Amino acid sequence: MSEIKALGYLGFSISDPKGWRDYAENILGVSITDDDNGDxxxxxxxxxWRIRLTNAEHDNLDYVGWEVSDQRDLESLKARLTAEGVDFEVGSEELAKARQVKELIVFSDPDGTRCEAFYGPLQMTNKPFVSPRGFRFVTGEQGLGHIVLISKDHVAQEAFYTQLLGFKVSDYINTEVIPGKPLNISFLRCNGRHHSLALAPVPIPAKIAHIMLQVDDIDDVGRAMDAAEKAGVHFSFTLGRHSNDEMLSFYTMSPSGFDVEFGWGAIEVDDDSWHVKVHHVNSAWGHKFQRPPRK
Ligand SMILES: [Fe+2]
Incomplete structure (x- = not known):
């Protein structure tokens, strides 16, 4: 039973608003609306909105918003959290207003990442999204994209998202994404997107490895790459094609230090025919890791 339908929104604290504005608009081709409070x-x-960036001294992943269909599913999720002894808070009217959703609840995963489950996101049909780069993003039922969390207690994290929140395992990659550092990454889905969430037990303090945005035109991956090269942004992984979701993508380092994967062409998972797989390589080709420049 899974009430969660998609990755709905993400919230970050950021220390470099100017860097983010340039990076977001010129490379990722997303649009930015300035909120009254400066976000x-x-x-x-x-x-x-899909990603909220709040000015702060330190960069941080503040919350991950998971979308459910309606009030009934939110109630059903609340009932299961209660039955399993997971504390949650009902989001105040003020918080729902700030998130521009009808209702939400707030809880933590075993690693302490703040999770929000909501329904009723505000739609802006009167002000259509216009990409400053002319890009179109693959969202809809597949949600905003995916997020890869650095798992501290990997077993507990996977159990929480699968057994409690109802995510399904798509596959595992057991590999050395970074040479000399073997990893067992779990890829979890809650809709047709191969994974909305992946858990990577990398022994680093960061909470997040990367987020992914998907465009519907392969040439826009190339255009974004050109813009990133021109801007002198660090490429954390070169262009490549992933072994499991078959995403053709590249990764650049955002001004917050985590990566943004920019991709095209991922497979969609059909629940009836899918079976769990294991891969020993991260990519069919490419995705060469490049160490960030020393500061
Ligand atoms: Fe990814």
Missing amino acids: MLIRIDSYA
């Missing part, structure tokens, strides 16, 4: 709201589709 930057990133749009990629009809949703009022």
Whole structure:
């Protein structure tokens, strides 16, 4: 049973708003709306926002918003969290207003990442999303994209998202994404997107490895690459094609230090025919890791 339908929104604290504005608009081709309180709201589709960037001293992943269909599913999720002894809070009216959703609840995963489950996101049909680069993003039922969390307690994290929140395992990659550092990454889905969430047990303090945005035209991957090269942004992984979701993508380092994967062409998973797989390589080709420049 899974009430969660998609990755709905993400919230970050950021220390370099100017860097983010340039990176977001010129490389990722997303649009930015400036909120009254100074936050930057990133749009990629009809949703009022998908990523909220709040100015702060330190960069941080503040929350991950998971979308459920309606009030009934939110109630059903609340009932299961209660039955399993997971504390949650009902989001105040003020918080729902800030998130521009009808209702939400707030809880933590075993690693302490703040999760929000919501329904009723505001849609802006009167102000259609216009990409400054002319890009179109693959969202809809597949949600905003995917997020890869650095798991501290990997077993507990996977159990929480699968057994409690109802995500399904798509596959595992056991590999050395970074040479000399073997990893067992779990890829979890809650809709046709191969994974909305992946858990990577990398022994580093960061909470997040990367987020992914998907465009519907392969040439836009090339155009974004050209813009990233021109801007002198660090490429964390070169262009490549992933072994499991078959995404053709490249990764650049955002001004917050985590990567953004920019991709095209991923497979969609059909629940009836899919079976769990294991891969020993991260990519069919490419995706060469490049160490960040020393500061
Ligand atoms: Fe990814």
